[in-house]
Amino acid sequence: MSRRKQLKDKSNQEDHGSKNKGSSPNEALPVQTFDDYQCTGNVEVDFLMLCGLLNMQEVPAVSTKHPASSTDVNEGVGEDDLSQISVSTLWFKPCLNIELENEDPLSVMRMRISGWKVNEQIFRALQKMLPSMNQLQCLQFCQAGLTDPMIVSLTNTMSLCSNLRAVSLEGNPLPEQSFHLLLSEDSILTDLSLRNNQIGDEGARLIGSALSTTKSANKNLLSLNLAFNNIRDAGAAHIAQGLRLNRTLVFLSLSNNQIGDSGAAHLAAILGEFALTHEEVVERRKLLLQKMQAADLEQTSTSQVSPLHAPSRENKGTLRKKQKSARKDEKTAEIKEKSQKKTLDGKGTQSRSLKGGGREKQLSALEDKSSTNLNEAASVETGNPLLDYSVHRKNGQLFLPGNMRLASLNLAGNRITKKSLPLFLASLEKQEDVGRNLRRLCLQRNLFLADSKFYRKIEEI
Numbered sequence: 001m002s003r004r005k006q007l008k009d010k011s012n013q014e015d016h017g018s019k020n021k022g023s024s025p026n027e028a029l030p031v032q033t034f035d036d037y038q039c040t041g042n043v044e045v046d047f048l049m050l051c052g053l054l055n056m057q058e059v060p061a062v063s064t065k066h067p068a069s070s071t072d073v074n075e076g077v078g079e080d081d082l083s084q085i086s087v088s089t090l091w092f093k094p095c096l097n098i099e100l101e102n103e104d105p106l107s108v109m110r111m112r113i114s115g116w117k118v119n120e121q122i123f124r125a126l127q128k129m130l131p132s133m134n135q136l137q138c139l140q141f142c143q144a145g146l147t148d149p150m151i152v153s154l155t156n157t158m159s160l161c162s163n164l165r166a167v168s169l170e171g172n173p174l175p176e177q178s179f180h181l182l183l184s185e186d187s188i189l190t191d192l193s194l195r196n197n198q199i200g201d202e203g204a205r206l207i208g209s210a211l212s213t214t215k216s217a218n219k220n221l222l223s224l225n226l227a228f229n230n231i232r233d234a235g236a237a238h239i240a241q242g243l244r245l246n247r248t249l250v251f252l253s254l255s256n257n258q259i260g261d262s263g264a265a266h267l268a269a270i271l272g273e274f275a276l277t278h279e280e281v282v283e284r285r286k287l288l289l290q291k292m293q294a295a296d297l298e299q300t301s302t303s304q305v306s307p308l309h310a311p312s313r314e315n316k317g318t319l320r321k322k323q324k325s326a327r328k329d330e331k332t333a334e335i336k337e338k339s340q341k342k343t344l345d346g347k348g349t350q351s352r353s354l355k356g357g358g359r360e361k362q363l364s365a366l367e368d369k370s371s372t373n374l375n376e377a378a379s380v381e382t383g384n385p386l387l388d389y390s391v392h393r394k395n396g397q398l399f400l401p402g403n404m405r406l407a408s409l410n411l412a413g414n415r416i417t418k419k420s421l422p423l424f425l426a427s428l429e430k431q432e433d434v435g436r437n438l439r440r441l442c443l444q445r446n447l448f449l450a451d452s453k454f455y456r457k458i459e460e461i
Contacts, residue, residue: 034124039132041106043098046132050125060094060122067102094122101135110138117145127153131160138191139164143171151178158188166191177203183210183218193225204235211242211249214283214386223251227410236263243270245280245385247405255442256413264411264420271406271438272427275397276386284386284398291387402427408440416446421454428461 034053039046044062051059099110111133118126118141130136151174158164167182167189179194180203199207207226211218226239236259243249254267276284385391390401424441431438441458448455 034128037128039129041108041132041134043096043108043111043129043133044105046129047096047125050128051121054121054125056121058094060096060116062096062098064105065097065099067100107135108133109135110140111136112140112142113144114140114142115144118150123150123153127157130157130164134162136161136164138166138168140168141170141172142168146172146174148174148176148178151181155181155184155187158182159186161188165189168193169197170195171197173198177206179203180206180210183207183221183224185216185218187218187220190220191223192221193223194229195225196228199226199229199231199235201232201235201238203229204231205238208238208240208242211239212244212246213242214245214279217246217248217384219248219383221249224249225251225253227253227255227257229257231257231259231263233260233263235259237266240266240270243267243403243406244274244400246403247385249406251408252406253408253410254414255410259411259414259416261415261417261420264414264416265423267409267411268420268423268427270403271409271424272402272430273399274402275399276391280386281398284391287384287387402431404431404437407437408442409438410440410442411446412442413445416443416448418448418452418454421448421452421458425454425458425461428458432461 034050037046037049037053039050044064047062048059094116097112097114098108099112101107101109123146130139146169151169158167165188169179169182170193174197177199179197179199182189182192197203204226207224211221231239231254235257236254239252239254240263243252259267385400388400392399421443424443428438428441443455443458
């Protein structure tokens with residue numbers, strides 16, 4: 001009996017040891033490294049796990065707002081309130097605020113960090129979580145001590161966030177002014193707030209170039225807030241330059257900066273009709289030529305006969321005759337053009353100088369012809385304002401009717417005087433003639449009296 005009892009006890013001990021030895025082959029092994037962890041979309045779980053894998057001693061808490069208690073994070077905070085906020089304010093206790101769309105913990109629609117410094121480890125954890133948050137629509141960093149490398153990384157990560165459209169980075173001054181990367185041509189953002197970031201004129205130059213150049217333009221951003229950024233006249237001119245060929249932005253705030261009459265004049269100019277620069281004219285002609293070449297290729301491809309039905313000898317002969325006659329017409333036209341130039345002036349040097357003028361006339365004629373042919377197409381496809389059907393010639397220059405997309409421009413709290421009011425009034429009146437779109441022009445708290453007749457007319461419009 002004792003022998004049987006010993007064997008039974010030994011087998012029980014072996015079974016108990018096998019249970020505690022480890023996971024079975026079918027069970028997943030625990031994650032050992034940060035890179036191996038697969039985010040679930042549950043912020044409370046993912047953030048705690050990632051911070052643990054980074055060996056963080058103090059992990060910020062996660063505060064969750066459910067739909068019943070959710071409030072707008074911007075409620076009660078206006079643009080003017082930021083004048084009392086300093087970017088050097090003391091950091092608050094770290095806390096990651098998230099807002100759910102419904103009771104599902106995977107339905108995070110808003111994430112906000114405010115008043116505490118985000119170090120590299122925390123940012124790594126946040127960056128890894130973002131693509132798994134499928135419902136995330138708004139991301140806010142207010143006075144979070146972000147750096148230029150963080151903004152670069154954030155820009156690369158945003159393209160992986162399927163529903164992220166609004167980003168707010170307020171009170172995060174950057175030495176290298178990397179904010180313009182968030183406005184790249186392929187950016188998915190529709191709403192960007194960059195208040196209180198000490199952007200200045202250099203940062204405004206980079207942002208203006210991101211809004212549009214003759215080669216590229218942002219095509220998604222609808223709202224841009226640049227309040228409280230020490231932007232002066234030069235910076236306002238750069239922003240105005242970016243608005244020349246941008247046809248997406250609807251709301252722009254430049255309130256509480258240091259913009260005077262010079263910067264205001266540039267902004268007023270793009271609201272009304274303005275002449276194209278030499279660079280814009282050259283780019284327009286390139287685009288027109290590309291359009292015409294594409295149309296010719298399409299016409300040639302459709303007119304060609306299928307290889308299964310080869311043209312007869314008679315058709316080939318007719319085609320050759322047409323080609324020969326076309327070549328003769330071209331040569332005749334060239335001879336006539338040369339004879340006309342010689343008639344105008346017999347000197348060789350002057351005839352050479354006329355060649356440039358002849359080419360210029362040919363380009364102008366081509367441009368006019370192309371504009372006529374592309375009017376119908378441009379009215380449908382207005383991706384590039386340089387090809388817009390409303391481009392017209394006047395006094396030897398090409399004119400655009402102005403930026404008709406912008407619906408709200410906030411210039412309150414700057415240094416604009418009464419000298420700029422007639423410029424804004426004239427631009428608004430021109431917009432009325434062609435069907436204006438600017439619904440709100442805010443000029444309060446500038447350096448002119450509210451009873452000015454020009455200001456009263458602006459408010460009436």
